[in-house]
Amino acid sequence: MTDQTPTRTSEPPAEMPAIDAVGGPASDPSSMVDVTLPTPSPTGHDLLVEVDAVSVNPVDVKNRARPRPSDEPRVLGFDAVGRVVAVGEGAHRFAVGDRVFYAGQVNRPGSDARFQLVNENIVGPAPRTLSDAEAAAVPLTAITAWEALFDRLGLAADSEGTLLVIGAAGGVGSLVIQFAKALTRLTVIAVASRPESAEWVTDMGADHVVGRDFTADVRRIAPHGVDYVFTSFTPGNIDAIAEVIRPRGEVVSIDETGGSIDALKAKSVTWHWELMFTRPIHEPEDSFQHELLTRVAGLLDEGTIRSTLTTRLSPLDAATLREAHRLVETSQTIGKVVVTRD
Incomplete structure (x- = not known):
């Protein structure tokens, strides 16, 4: 249109x-x-x-x-x-x-x-x-998803492994799935609690869909643990993340934890924060987001993402x-x- x-x-x-x-x-x-x-x-x-x-x-x-x-x-x-x-x-x-x-x-x-x-x-x-x-x-969700995957987690076109997306049907989660599937080699597991949410994240490209109580299903899909976790619904999920992530895995969060992340210490997990307002506030001369949105516009016009x-x-x-x-x-x-x- x-x-x-x-x-x-x-x-x-x-x-x-x-x-x-x-x-x-x-x-x-x-x-x-x-x-x-x-x-x-x-x-x-x-x-x-x-x-x-x-x-x-x-x-x-x-x-x-x-x-x-x-x-x-x-x-x-x-x-x-x-x-x-x-x-x-x-x-x-x-x-x-x-x-x-x-x-x-x-x-x-x-x-x-x-x-x-x-x-x-x-x-x-x-x-x-x-x-x-x-x-x-x-724009906001694309910048957040892009920075989370490619800035914070350092993923690239040849990145492989498994990504668990918590909050997958939301605006940011939907773009995380699309970017991961279009621009990396990752397998994506999406957490979706309702049938309509499950249908949506599947349409976004998720390889697997699991429910809110996801630990058993994720361990079945990735028995050695997932390599990466993106979360926009962190409170109440720290223990579950600690159970399903592999040793030395990485987590990127866009919300507050609601408590301690000490449960992740035993596996030496790396925790990343993502806030897309960091660059505009602290580095106003940085043109990264201009360049990012220019590329996203191209991906949309090409039909690579929607x-x-x-x-x-x-x-x-x-x-x-x-x-x-x-x-x-x-x-x-x-x-x-x-x-x-x-």
């Missing part, structure tokens, strides 16, 4: 609609409210992007639930697809009119607004063959975002929830 985005005016308006994440449960109408804010202007390496679609991630849900730290409006949102409407004097990667996608960063105003400033070093060209909704489902969009909502306003947050915070969603502006 190709995108049919309306033509933009050359000069953005002085004010823009945005969504203020006040805090509290998504069921409370006051937790997210519509506001009008000044339209920002780009300087340096920033792009001003007119946002057409966003997706909601667990990090959005966690941040929204917390009370905002001041009376100033708090604009959340990370994943976005849109078109560049202005560029800073130091920006050179994109021009006005370019369609882009990105995952943003935690220490700047987010994508839940009509316009957003974003550093060009973390922006990629949007996939040509995907709609706005399909493309918006990808979007993980499963739910599309509209329009991009406070009421719709509250519903998207409600869906994501159940931890029962498969793939990604996306909200489009039109």
Whole structure:
């Protein structure tokens, strides 16, 4: 599907609609409210992007639930697809009119607004063959999955062995499976607790599917232990991971452990943390995520991997975002929830 985005005016308006994440449960109408804010202007390496679609991630849900730290409006949102409407004097990667996608960063105003400033070093060209909704489902999860596999675990095209994916039907897990199967020689075991989740991860390319209590099944599939574990549901699973991983195996986690990881010491297991916001916060001049998203866009256009969009909502306003947050915070969603502006 190709995108049919309306033509933009050359000069953005002085004010823009945005969504203020006040805090509290998504069921409370006051937790997210519509506001009008000044339209920002780009300087340096920033792009001003007119946002057409966003997706909601667990990090959005966690941040929204917390009370905002001041009376100033708090604009959340990370994943976005849109078109560049202005560029800073130091920006050179994109021009006005370019369609882009990105995952943003935690220490700047987010994508839940009509316009957003974003550093060009973390922006990629949007996939040509995907709609706005399909493309918006990808950036944050693709960056996280890619960094987890190829940065933290150091995997490569000739990597072999067995990878256990805990949280496999979620946005990141879905991309972990796809990258592992398309770009390595790994055998993938996916943990999926419901029939619809099992069907989804099989469609993503998993070689084996096991249930929530996975230790016996994983030991049957990999009797000498799995080589690698990716986990986005770590609390309560440390002992199970310790049982199924091989000696000197490696784990990469994108969430908190919820307790001690001492159970892994006996096997000399290596534990990696992955946070895709590390580069944007601490190394803003690093263009790794720009290059990564450019490659991911190519993989999507080639059909090597696919979007993980499963739910599309509209329009991009406070009421719709509250519903998207409600869906994501159940931890029962498969793939990604996306909200489009039109």
